[in-house]
Amino acid sequence: MASVPAVLTSEWTKIRTVASTIWTLLIALVVTVAMSAGLCALMKSNFSDLSEKDKLTFDPTAISMSGMVLGQLAMIVFGVLVVGNEYSSGMIRTSLAAVPQRTTFLLSKIAVAGVLALVVGQITAFCSFFLGQALLGDHRTTLGSENVLRAVAGGGLYMGLIGIFAMGVASILRSSMLSLGILMPLFFLVSPILNSVSQTQKIAQYLPDQAGQKITQVVTDTSSDVSYGPWAGLAILVGWVVLFVIGALILLRKRDA
Amino acid sequence: MIELEGLTKRYGDKTAVDQLSFQVRPGMVTGFLGPNGAGKSTTMRMMIGLDNPTGGSVRIDGKHYRDLAEPLKYIGALLDAKAMHGGRSAYNNLLCLAQSNRIPTSRVSEVLDTVGLAPVAKKKSKGFSLGMGQRLGIASALLGNPEILMFDEPVNGLDPEGIHWIRNLMKRLASEGRTIFVSSHLMSEMALTADHLIVIGQGKLLADTSMADFIQQNSRSYVRLRSPQQERLRDIITEAGITAVSVGDGSIEVDSATSEQLGELAAGHQIVLHELSPQRASLEEAFMQMTAGSVEYHAHSDDSEAADPGLPPAPRWGQGSTKKNKGA
Numbered sequence: 018m019a020s021v022p023a024v025l026t027s028e029w030t031k032i033r034t035v036a037s038t039i040w041t042l043l044i045a046l047v048v049t050v051a052m053s054a055g056l057c058a059l060m061k062s063n064f065s066d067l068s069e070k071d072k073l074t075f076d077p078t079a080i081s082m083s084g085m086v087l088g089q090l091a092m093i094v095f096g097v098l099v100v101g102n103e104y105s106s107g108m109i110r111t112s113l114a115a116v117p118q119r120t121t122f123l124l125s126k127i128a129v130a131g132v133l134a135l136v137v138g139q140i141t142a143f144c145s146f147f148l149g150q151a152l153l154g155d156h157r158t159t160l161g162s163e164n165v166l167r168a169v170a171g172g173g174l175y176m177g178l179i180g181i182f183a184m185g186v187a188s189i190l191r192s193s194m195l196s197l198g199i200l201m202p203l204f205f206l207v208s209p210i211l212n213s214v215s216q217t218q219k220i221a222q223y224l225p226d227q228a229g230q231k232i233t234q235v236v237t238d239t240s241s242d243v244s245y246g247p248w249a250g251l252a253i254l255v256g257w258v259v260l261f262v263i264g265a266l267i268l269l270r271k272r273d274a
Numbered sequence: 275m276i277e278l279e280g281l282t283k284r285y286g287d288k289t290a291v292d293q294l295s296f297q298v299r300p301g302m303v304t305g306f307l308g309p310n311g312a313g314k315s316t317t318m319r320m321m322i323g324l325d326n327p328t329g330g331s332v333r334i335d336g337k338h339y340r341d342l343a344e345p346l347k348y349i350g351a352l353l354d355a356k357a358m359h360g361g362r363s364a365y366n367n368l369l370c371l372a373q374s375n376r377i378p379t380s381r382v383s384e385v386l387d388t389v390g391l392a393p394v395a396k397k398k399s400k401g402f403s404l405g406m407g408q409r410l411g412i413a414s415a416l417l418g419n420p421e422i423l424m425f426d427e428p429v430n431g432l433d434p435e436g437i438h439w440i441r442n443l444m445k446r447l448a449s450e451g452r453t454i455f456v457s458s459h460l461m462s463e464m465a466l467t468a469d470h471l472i473v474i475g476q477g478k479l480l481a482d483t484s485m486a487d488f489i490q491q492n493s494r495s496y497v498r499l500r501s502p503q504q505e506r507l508r509d510i511i512t513e514a515g516i517t518a519v520s521v522g523d524g525s526i527e528v529d530s531a532t533s534e535q536l537g538e539l540a541a542g543h544q545i546v547l548h549e550l551s552p553q554r555a556s557l558e559e560a561f562m563q564m565t566a567g568s569v570e571y572h573a574h575s576d577d578s579e580a581a582d583p584g585l586p587p588a589p590r591w592g593q594g595s596t597k598k599n600k601g602a
Binding site for chain 1 (some may be wrong): 319322323324325326339340342343344345346351352354356357358359360361362363366367369370371373374375376414
């Protein structure tokens with residue numbers, strides 16, 4: 018069988034030798050941190066205008082990571098391109114001729130790209146948190162407060178897992194364009210819309226992004242009646258990721274390249 | 275050594291490769307010949323485990339491709355020149371392949387040098403011409419220094435200098451004892467490089483023969499004669515114990531005599547000759563005859579529609595065929 022460390026090294030070389038990797042990950046970080054910082058600064062200057070109820074449920078941790086809503090899209094692009102590039106360039110045939118053990122091939126690729134996405138996710142989450150808290154001034158919280166560390170580290174996990182989810186989707190669809198065409202509107206429009214209407218929220222709460230984002234909340238949002246906690250939410254996201262990666266593996270083994 | 279046994283590939287109700295069995299032996303260039311859509315590429319993709327056969331098997335030195343731990347060290351393949359990431363440099367494209375099979379990094383520069391791409395090693399491969407892409411694909415096939423090499427239409431897109439180069443490269447690799455398997459739809463190209471020939475048509479094996487045998491069997495040489503005294507000429511030739519055949523256009527064809535003999539014979543009987551020419555059927559014709567029944571896309575010549583009879587009819591793809599053979 019193929020040497021796993023050799024395949025991992027090869028996949029790392031593939032990732033670091035294309036420009037799209039650096040750009041998408043950098044954009045994920047910058048967009049998340051910038052948008053979170055902007056919202057934190059805005060919140061600080063308008064805090065006195067909030068209603069009593071909003072003041073009580075104010076979640077300084079969640080708002081300092083709210084930029085993830087936008088930043089995750091860059092993470093999705095990263096995940097899609099890592100896998101989709103193989104198909105759009107035709108490289109997949111060369112790659113599979115070099116590593117015909119297809120499970121080893123795809124798992125190595127996802128492992129390398131996934132670890133990178135998780136690391137960048139964590140850096141993004143912590144940068145976003147610290148800059149946000151600094152801008153919130155008197156309303157800030159600290160990592161030592163209850164559940165805050167869980168929320169910040171969880172936010173990093175969320176970013177990474179969304180990237181891995183995108184890798185699974187792109188591998189199943191074998192096309193970057195098609196994958197982005199489905200994932201972008203789903204995460205940017207469909208999911209938030211469904212989640213804001215109470216009738217559809219029961220279903221929308223189980224979508225990967227809605228479930229996964231619960232981990233970033235420290236103060237429970239009383240306006241929505243979500244039936245699970247932060248860790249259960251992350252578990253739902255992990256479930257989605259596992260489902261799509263297994264689906265991708267089964268299809269890759271069966272299909273002609 | 276590559277062994278195919280009853281290899282079959284079906285796409286729906288269309289059979290692309292039909293019960294193919296043959297062996298590709300080391301130390302020579304084996305040509306894999308067939309018209310477009312005959313199933314050559316599909317067969318080659320199955321050989322390196324990219325496509326799953328519907329039936330039968332391929333063995334590389336006795337093993338299935340997917341059981342090879344580091345396949346690039348056994349078999350190198352050029353299937354699709356564009357099967358590289360354009361945003362990556364030529365060097366890096368080869369580097370990730372080398373790493374996956376634990377091939378020393380130094381080999382990357384070596385093979386780039388072999389194919390003449392060393393000066394553009396750091397350039398992104400999307401800027402490459404078709405010929406350069408072809409060379410990069412050949413470099414990737416050579417990377418693991420494999421005993422078996424497979425090239426699908428390697429001369430496509432190469433300039434004459436490049437064609438000359440690849441011919442010599444294949445011959446040199448074969449002389450080193452390697453197994454070389456190369457596909458083409460051009461008989462003339464094969465005649466120059468191949469020692470052994472495998473011909474397929476519509477996925478079926480049509481011939482598995484040495485090049486020398488193929489040439490001997492298929493290139494009939496004869497002498498054509500024309501004369502105003504055709505009847506007499508034929509009688510004289512027959513009297514000399516030589517078989518002469520009259521063909522429709524008023525000429526005589528003789529298989530078993532040289533043009534010198536026939537010329538002297540005619541002169542001896544004072545017969546005027548309008549033509550005395552040695553003829554040789556080309557291998558291309560022999561190949562076309564062999565595959566005539568299995569060409570998927572014929573160019574039809576339709577007299578009633580031909581506006582200008584001086585021009586050859588344009589090929590009309592897909593006529594009489596329901597489905598294009600996938601990727602062939």
